[in-house]
Amino acid sequence: MKLALALDGVPHRATVEGANFTIELGEMEAPDVSVSGDPNLLAGIVYGGLSIESAEQSGLHILGSRELLATFATFFPLPQKAEATAQQHD
Numbered sequence: 001m002k003l004a005l006a007l008d009g010v011p012h013r014a015t016v017e018g019a020n021f022t023i024e025l026g027e028m029e030a031p032d033v034s035v036s037g038d039p040n041l042l043a044g045i046v047y048g049g050l051s052i053e054s055a056e057q058s059g060l061h062i063l064g065s066r067e068l069l070a071t072f073a074t075f076f077p078l079p080q081k082a083e084a085t086a087q088q089h090d
Helices: 039-047 052-057 066-073
Strands: 002-007 010-017 020-025 033-037 061-064
Touching: 002 039, 002 066, 033 039, 033 066, 039 052, 039 066, 052 061, 052 066, 061 066
Parallel strands: 002 033
Antiparallel strands: 002 010, 010 020, 033 061
16 A cells, blocks of 8 residues: 655655555655645544544545545554543652
């Protein structure tokens, strides 16, 4: 999977091959999907459960396979929240 990301105008090329993920500064040739715009909207898709459609309506520009972008978003799950523990101080 090849992604071209232009977040706040800064181009990145991201590649997912098997279990390997790489991201570098620079343009991606022939990406499967291109995403440009506010990085917070991409983070909203990846971490916040924001739908791709809502992100587009908010200004994120997506060209190519939205299905692959949805798959990409599942690669970065957040850990479970830690339980709060009470500490006693004497």
